[in-house]
Amino acid sequence: MAQYTQQFLNSVLSQRGPEALPYAEDMKWHIRQHLLYLTETYPSLQPKTAVFTHNDGRTVNLLQAEGTVPMSFQGVTYNIPVIIWLMESYPRHAPLVFVNPTRDMIIKRPHPFVSPNGVVSIPYIHSWVFPASNLVELVRNLSHFFARDPPLYSQRKNSNPSPNPNLNPSYGSMNSSVGSTAARPAIPPRDYFPTPTPPPPYGSGRIMEDPAEVFKKNAINKLVEGLNGDIREMRKAREGEMEGFFGAQAVLRNREEELRKGLKEMQDEKEALEQQLQMILMNTDVLEGWLRENEGKLGSNDGNSVDVDEAFEPCDALSKQMLDCTASDLAVEDTIYALDKAVQEGAIPFDQYLRSVRLLSREQFFHRATASKVRAIQMQAQVASMASRASPQYAFG
Structure with a gap:
């Protein structure tokens, strides 16, 4: 039965599309665990x-738990038929509970916890708080409050319609429609079948039980309650561990993001260093070429006889423009x-110094801007030259 229930819940809660149940996706696991x-x-x-039909006429397909809630009244165990509807907002909000009397039962009026239409209202429902509240504790509270004041009465059906109360009553089955009914105000619902036929779906408590069976049942109930308590404690401990794991997972994700960011920064720095190395190699090639071309110009002459202005000659118009700038x-x-030294020594007036510095600064700005543009053009030319020299190597490699 447990395996069938688990398969049923897995099937209905995993449906998607129009047939999906109207519960939040992040709550379906909790709903499954509550019902199991x-x-x-x-x-x-x-x-x-x-x-389920709402008051406004809307209909929706919902989960429900249908069956009986056991209660103990005057030393006898009775079963109260109920239906527990899990509404769309469950488990964040409490379920809707109905007492579901059979044909031979009526609802006690008035009742402190059950309305005439069967709606159950107990303090546990009003104080429902997720995730502390659950269906098992709800049923335990239902059993407790029903035992204090049973919500259902059985109906007595007489085969003789005579109003004489001293006649021997004959209790009909649920399908009987003959006879008068009289409410029994102090007795919870029981089965009144004269023959040992199987009890109806919502069964009733037995009037007499074997003491050994009662002891055995009580022992089993205590054992089950102890096991349930241990399971609840284990579940709380596991939930705490899961919270810790989730926290550690969040920390690890943050560290992973930091590592990825640091790795990207190092990769960018590596690319920048490779570009600088490429520039150095290019300048090295240029200097080595210049040395090879001008090494033979000295010959046997003394180095002091070399004219420095003639030793360095621009190779093209861009180089000459760069040299001039x-x-x-x-x-x-x-x-x-020199103007700074002169104004400090008082050789020139201060206003003349300002005018001269302004004019010289403007001229220096133009020279530097021109040099920057020439440098950019030369860099493009060098890259193109290296690419043209390297292309045959890659072609034959």
């Missing part, structure tokens, strides 16, 4: 799906430095 725990503790309550920039820098 309920059927394990109270096998008389079994889950199923049924159509750099020389002009440095000359302006030296002039500004």
